[in-house]
Amino acid sequence: MATNGSENGTTLGSNESAGGTKGKTVIADTVVSTIAGIAVRETEGVHTLGGGASRAMGAMKDKVSRSNDPGRGVKVEVGEKQAAVDVDIVVEYGTLILDTAKKIRIHVTDAVETMTGLEVVEINIKILDVHVPGDDDSDDDEEKGAPARSRRVQ
Numbered sequence: 001m002a003t004n005g006s007e008n009g010t011t012l013g014s015n016e017s018a019g020g021t022k023g024k025t026v027i028a029d030t031v032v033s034t035i036a037g038i039a040v041r042e043t044e045g046v047h048t049l050g051g052g053a054s055r056a057m058g059a060m061k062d063k064v065s066r067s068n069d070p071g072r073g074v075k076v077e078v079g080e081k082q083a084a085v086d087v088d089i090v091v092e093y094g095t096l097i098l099d100t101a102k103k104i105r106i107h108v109t110d111a112v113e114t115m116t117g118l119e120v121v122e123i124n125i126k127i128l129d130v131h132v133p134g135d136d137d138s139d140d141d142e143e144k145g146a147p148a149r150s151r152r153v154q
Helices: 029-041 052-065 097-116 135-143
Strands: 010-014 024-027 046-049 074-078 082-092 119-131
Touching: 029 046, 029 074, 029 082, 029 097, 082 097, 097 119
Parallel strands: 082 119
Antiparallel strands: 010 024, 046 082, 074 082
Protein backbone atom coordinates (compact mmCIF):
# COMPACT_ATOMS: atom_id res chain seq x y z
CA MET A 1 0.00 0.00 0.00
CA ALA A 2 1.33 3.43 -0.89
CA THR A 3 1.78 6.29 1.49
CA ASN A 4 0.98 9.81 0.40
CA GLY A 5 2.49 13.01 1.68
CA SER A 6 5.42 15.19 0.86
CA GLU A 7 7.63 13.61 3.51
CA ASN A 8 7.00 9.97 2.71
CA GLY A 9 6.28 10.04 -0.99
CA THR A 10 4.45 7.43 -2.96
CA THR A 11 5.46 3.82 -3.47
CA LEU A 12 5.31 3.00 -7.16
CA GLY A 13 5.49 -0.75 -6.87
CA SER A 14 8.26 -3.23 -6.53
CA ASN A 15 10.66 -4.82 -8.93
CA GLU A 16 9.97 -8.52 -8.77
CA SER A 17 11.06 -9.55 -12.25
CA ALA A 18 12.99 -12.76 -12.53
CA GLY A 19 16.70 -12.16 -12.17
CA GLY A 20 16.23 -8.56 -10.97
CA THR A 21 16.89 -7.07 -7.58
CA LYS A 22 13.76 -6.73 -5.49
CA GLY A 23 12.73 -3.50 -3.81
CA LYS A 24 10.34 -0.57 -3.78
CA THR A 25 10.61 2.78 -5.53
CA VAL A 26 9.29 5.76 -3.60
CA ILE A 27 8.88 9.15 -5.26
CA ALA A 28 8.28 12.08 -2.91
CA ASP A 29 5.47 14.50 -3.75
CA THR A 30 8.06 17.29 -3.90
CA VAL A 31 9.74 15.48 -6.80
CA VAL A 32 6.53 15.54 -8.84
CA SER A 33 6.00 19.18 -7.85
CA THR A 34 9.52 20.11 -8.99
CA ILE A 35 9.15 18.28 -12.31
CA ALA A 36 5.81 19.98 -12.98
CA GLY A 37 7.17 23.39 -11.97
CA ILE A 38 10.12 23.15 -14.33
CA ALA A 39 7.84 22.03 -17.18
CA VAL A 40 5.53 25.00 -16.58
CA ARG A 41 8.42 27.50 -16.45
CA GLU A 42 9.70 26.16 -19.78
CA THR A 43 6.34 26.92 -21.43
CA GLU A 44 6.27 29.97 -23.68
CA GLY A 45 4.01 32.73 -22.36
CA VAL A 46 4.47 31.93 -18.67
CA HIS A 47 6.05 34.83 -16.80
CA THR A 48 6.22 33.24 -13.35
CA LEU A 49 4.52 30.79 -11.00
CA GLY A 50 2.70 31.48 -7.77
CA GLY A 51 0.65 34.35 -6.41
CA GLY A 52 1.96 37.65 -5.12
CA ALA A 53 2.42 36.46 -1.53
CA SER A 54 3.96 33.19 -2.69
CA ARG A 55 6.38 35.02 -5.00
CA ALA A 56 7.33 37.51 -2.28
CA MET A 57 7.99 34.81 0.29
CA GLY A 58 9.80 32.72 -2.30
CA ALA A 59 12.02 35.64 -3.30
CA MET A 60 12.97 36.17 0.34
CA LYS A 61 13.62 32.46 0.80
CA ASP A 62 15.70 32.37 -2.39
CA LYS A 63 17.89 35.25 -1.18
CA VAL A 64 18.47 33.64 2.21
CA SER A 65 19.09 30.10 0.95
CA ARG A 66 20.71 31.15 -2.34
CA SER A 67 18.59 28.63 -4.18
CA ASN A 68 15.37 28.69 -6.10
CA ASP A 69 12.30 26.51 -5.56
CA PRO A 70 11.11 25.07 -8.87
CA GLY A 71 7.99 23.71 -7.17
CA ARG A 72 6.75 27.14 -6.04
CA GLY A 73 3.20 27.77 -7.27
CA VAL A 74 2.60 24.05 -7.85
CA LYS A 75 0.52 21.71 -5.71
CA VAL A 76 0.29 18.01 -6.40
CA GLU A 77 -1.72 15.05 -5.20
CA VAL A 78 0.04 11.78 -5.83
CA GLY A 79 -1.58 8.38 -5.55
CA GLU A 80 -0.26 4.91 -6.23
CA LYS A 81 -0.52 5.22 -10.02
CA GLN A 82 -1.88 8.70 -10.72
CA ALA A 83 -1.12 12.35 -10.03
CA ALA A 84 -3.13 15.56 -10.13
CA VAL A 85 -1.43 18.94 -10.50
CA ASP A 86 -2.60 22.49 -9.65
CA VAL A 87 -0.55 25.45 -10.87
CA ASP A 88 -0.91 29.18 -10.26
CA ILE A 89 0.72 31.32 -12.95
CA VAL A 90 1.23 34.83 -14.23
CA VAL A 91 1.23 35.09 -18.03
CA GLU A 92 3.01 37.56 -20.26
CA TYR A 93 0.83 40.29 -21.81
CA GLY A 94 -0.18 39.36 -25.36
CA THR A 95 -0.14 35.64 -24.64
CA LEU A 96 -3.03 33.56 -25.93
CA ILE A 97 -4.03 32.20 -22.53
CA LEU A 98 -5.97 29.14 -23.72
CA ASP A 99 -3.10 28.10 -26.01
CA THR A 100 -0.63 28.57 -23.15
CA ALA A 101 -2.83 26.44 -20.88
CA LYS A 102 -2.90 23.66 -23.51
CA LYS A 103 0.90 23.82 -23.81
CA ILE A 104 1.29 23.69 -20.03
CA ARG A 105 -0.90 20.59 -19.85
CA ILE A 106 1.10 18.90 -22.60
CA HIS A 107 4.51 19.78 -21.11
CA VAL A 108 3.59 18.82 -17.55
CA THR A 109 1.94 15.56 -18.60
CA ASP A 110 4.91 14.56 -20.76
CA ALA A 111 7.47 15.45 -18.10
CA VAL A 112 5.72 13.83 -15.13
CA GLU A 113 4.64 10.68 -16.97
CA THR A 114 8.02 10.18 -18.62
CA MET A 115 10.08 10.75 -15.48
CA THR A 116 7.88 9.06 -12.87
CA GLY A 117 5.64 6.61 -14.69
CA LEU A 118 2.60 8.14 -12.97
CA GLU A 119 -0.49 8.89 -15.05
CA VAL A 120 -1.40 12.58 -14.86
CA VAL A 121 -5.19 12.64 -14.60
CA GLU A 122 -5.80 16.34 -14.04
CA ILE A 123 -3.98 19.66 -14.38
CA ASN A 124 -5.81 22.69 -13.02
CA ILE A 125 -4.36 26.04 -14.07
CA LYS A 126 -5.21 29.30 -12.32
CA ILE A 127 -4.19 32.48 -14.15
CA LEU A 128 -3.52 34.98 -11.36
CA ASP A 129 -2.27 37.97 -13.32
CA VAL A 130 -0.89 39.32 -16.57
CA HIS A 131 2.66 40.66 -16.55
CA VAL A 132 3.01 43.86 -18.55
CA PRO A 133 6.60 44.63 -19.56
CA GLY A 134 7.81 47.65 -17.63
CA ASP A 135 5.60 46.99 -14.58
CA ASP A 136 8.64 45.72 -12.68
CA ASP A 137 10.18 49.19 -13.00
CA SER A 138 7.35 51.02 -11.17
CA ASP A 139 9.45 51.37 -7.98
CA ASP A 140 12.34 52.82 -10.00
CA ASP A 141 10.03 55.46 -11.51
CA GLU A 142 9.10 56.71 -8.04
CA GLU A 143 12.76 57.11 -7.14
CA LYS A 144 13.38 59.07 -10.36
CA GLY A 145 10.69 61.59 -9.50
CA ALA A 146 7.83 60.18 -11.58
CA PRO A 147 4.49 60.49 -9.80
CA ALA A 148 3.24 57.29 -8.20
CA ARG A 149 -0.22 55.95 -9.01
CA SER A 150 -1.41 56.52 -5.45
CA ARG A 151 -0.48 60.24 -5.72
CA ARG A 152 -2.61 60.86 -8.84
CA VAL A 153 -5.75 61.60 -6.90
CA GLN A 154 -5.58 63.78 -3.81
